[in-house]
């Protein structure tokens with residue numbers, strides 16, 4: 001059991017180290033509170049974004065926490081992908097450039113797995129393969145306004 | 159005590175009714191759970207955005223809850239203004255058109271009181287009187303990059 | 317494996333029948349505030365049994381998930397997965413308001429089954445209520461804000 | 476009345492002295508993620524005693540509010556209010572790391588005073604820890620999500 005866990009931890013940690021710099025201009029790694037007996041301790045993030053030294057996770061900003069959390073989700077996905085990912089406005093704390101970085105990252109991960117991402121931010125909408133438009137009709141009834149973008153363009157392009 | 163409360167409630171409620179339609183295409187009012195003995199009950203929002211009937215507050219979307227909450231804050235401000243308001247990314251759940259509506263509303267309220275609003279959204283940044291730019295210098299030190307925009311333009315215009 | 321389509325009937329703001337096709341790769345869902353974007357994510361969580369009523373923003377229980385746009389007392393969501401071998405897996409959940417409260421029924425490939433059967437089938441494909449493959453609105457920083465122990469436990473599950 | 480300027484010294488990401496002027500009307504604060512925008516709001520909450528350390532994201536107590544960019548063991552924030560009659564009100568808060576923990580001292584118009592004196596002075600101008608005039612990042616929907624009782628209690632205070 002412990003061996004299994006350590007094996008999983010090492011792969012996910014390596015993924016996290018690879019992915020973190022792509023999402024933020026920084027470095028990050030996963031650290032076990034008690035490596036000799038992992039089940040008695042927890043798992044912490046050791047991350048430093050844009051040359052900041054020893055950042056405490058609790059003191060990070062909303063955007064920095066978002067990038068750290070998503071790097072972990074992607075690190076796990078590379079180890080053991082779920083069949084689909086559904087994200088609801090995960091970019092809400094991010095500034096423009098970071099929305100673009102995240103969108104690029106999703107594009108890479110979406111080669112392996114299906115991503116359904118709700119977003120209001122332009123860089124995210126622009127980089128998707130296709131968009132499902134949702135509007136309200138009449139007194140609050142949802143209407144799906146079609147699947148558009150690159151799919152149709154790709155088909156038209158032949 | 160009860161009379162004082164009812165008087166305050168009536169004014170704030172009237173403000174809420176006036177402000178809510180400006181922020182959302184809807185109608186809203188404040189309702190006391192127990193009007194004859196207000197201190198034994200609570201205060202609920204009865205709101206319906208864009209012709210939706212009887213919306214339960216818990217079922218509202220992130221954007222709708224944001225507009226309802228802010229309409230209440232502004233309704234109280236009109237009754238008893240604080241000397242300043244400091245909002246940190248209150249527009250994060252809002253779509254483009256609603257960010258614009260909120261920015262217009264803040265512009266109106268800022269005639270009476272000082273507003274300091276942290277935002278990443280373009281419509282909000284564009285409608286402010288001035289912007290304080292914040293950047294990171296070196297290994298994580300905050301640098302204030304100056305106060306710009308309309309203030310300087312106004313002065314230049316003479 | 318991926319989600320091939322959602323068939324939503326009278327669930328939340330989806331009055332009447334709606335079918336939403338999903339393709340592979342990166343799909344973005346966008347539209348005005350309150351139009352029903354998060355309700356699409358809620359459809360998936362509801363049908364697969366991954367969330368409680370409270371998490372689906374229906375504080376007074378599952379009855380609030382039935383659309384208020386008409387007088388019908390039932391709602392359902394049917395999720396079709398395209399499997400890697402051209403086969404399909406279909407999970408359906410129906411709720412019905414009765415005099416004894418709200419009844420919820422699950423179906424797998426259109427045959428009635430139990431919630432436990434749905435869970436154990438989905439677990440084969442790494443879909444559990446703990447897998448961070450669905451992140452609800454406002455919850456993106458939860459993984460950063462939770463305790464170190466909770467975070468480690470998540471790795472225990474996938475080891 | 477309004478905030479006229481903030482003088483920040485060694486607080487969080489503000490290593491060394493910083494002075495930020497504030498004018499009347501609508502000022503927006505913008506910049507990249509992690510640059511220090513919320514820390515400006517934290518300065519105001521800290522100096523006026525409106526928040527706990529935890530709310531200021533310093534889980535291990537007030538010591539975490541002192542900048543890690545140098546070896547200094549103290550930090551301070553000085554808020555200057557412009558009053559309606561051309562007069563000023565200045566509230567300063569200093570923290571110092573000592574061998575017995577972190578000491579916090581308040582000053583009103585540069586004369587040492589107690590936290591209670593600061594609170595009662597600010598109350599005259601409708602600034603309390605319950606007034607929704609400061610909304611922290613991620614908390615905008617709190618007023619919609621809190622209980623009806625809590626919402627009514629808020630009106631009690633201003634009646």
Ligand SMILES: Nc1ncnc2c1ncn2[C@@H]1O[C@H](COP(=O)(O)OP(=O)(O)OP(=O)(O)O)[C@@H](O)[C@H]1O
Pocket residue numbers: 140210213214217218219220221222251327328329330347348349350351352353354355356380381382383384385453
């Ligand atoms: N049972 C129901 N019947 C009818 N409408 C409902 C029901 N439950 C919820 N709604 C409505 O659905 C809407 C919420 O939709 P949703 O949360 O999906 O919006 P959204 O597109 O995600 O918006 P945002 O961008 O603000 O997050 C609300 O206006 C709510 O009143």
Ligand SMILES: Nc1ncnc2c1ncn2[C@@H]1O[C@H](COP(=O)(O)OP(=O)(O)OP(=O)(O)O)[C@@H](O)[C@H]1O
Pocket residue numbers: 052055056059060061062063064093095298486487488489506507508509510511512513514515539540541542543544612
């Ligand atoms: N005591 C401290 N010393 C040095 N830096 C600190 C200290 N406390 C917090 N910080 C740093 O301040 C930064 C956070 O700043 P802040 O939360 O103000 O960012 P922000 O501009 O609001 O970003 P976002 O747009 O993501 O919300 C973090 O990177 C954090 O590491």
Ligand SMILES: [Mg+2]
Pocket residue numbers: 088219220221353354355453
């Ligand atoms: Mg939503």
Ligand SMILES: [Mg+2]
Pocket residue numbers: 061062063512513514612
């Ligand atoms: Mg911030």
